[in-house]
Amino acid sequence: MSTSHRVEPAESEHRQNEANHLGNLGNVHLQLGAYQEAIQHHEAAICIGRELGDRQTLAHHIGNLGVAHFELGHHDDAERCCREALQLAREAHDRRVEAKQLWSLGNLALAKNQLDSALTHYQEALEIMRAISYPQGESTQLGNMALVLRKQGEFTEAREHYQQALDISRRLGDQQNEAIWLAE
Structure with missing residues (x-):
């Protein structure tokens, strides 16, 4: 008996929606200038994206995480995020x-x-x-x-x-x- 957790299709869709909502909240916080809150929401969305193995979701949310870091002046973190998101976006076409x-x-x-x-x-x-x-x-x-x-x-x-x-x-x-x- 396997102890690994397999994400069922309905659960996968639910988790994808959750990641999207978290990302949307992160984007609202970006627009409001609440960058720490944006980071928290995008990091949560990224965790779900990694769980689902969805490169497109990851690229999108990691890129937005980079924007929050850029706005805070954390240029090294922003660049790391941008480069990872760029690679993921290319892999996801x-x-x-x-x-x-x-x-x-x-x-x-x-x-x-x-x-x-x-x-x-x-x-x-x-x-x-x-x-x-x-x-x-x-x-x-x-x-x-x-x-x-x-x-x-x-x-x-x-x-x-x-x-x-x-x-x-x-x-x-x-x-x-x-x-x-x-x-x-």
């Missing part, structure tokens, strides 16, 4: 989460003033955003790249990237990002 983690790695590199690395990560994320037809993400990556290019003194190229980001935002009717790109 989840291109959107893969792009999100490259974007996060770009943000980390930018925070450390590693401009070439930031630009590379944003470019990789942009290529995926285009491949999966995610124009909002494409606009954001173009804006991120423009910011880096501006910091590098590449003003003409930065302006071109801002213009592309602005054009996409206008096409989408995204007035919030349109205002951001106009302000830049």
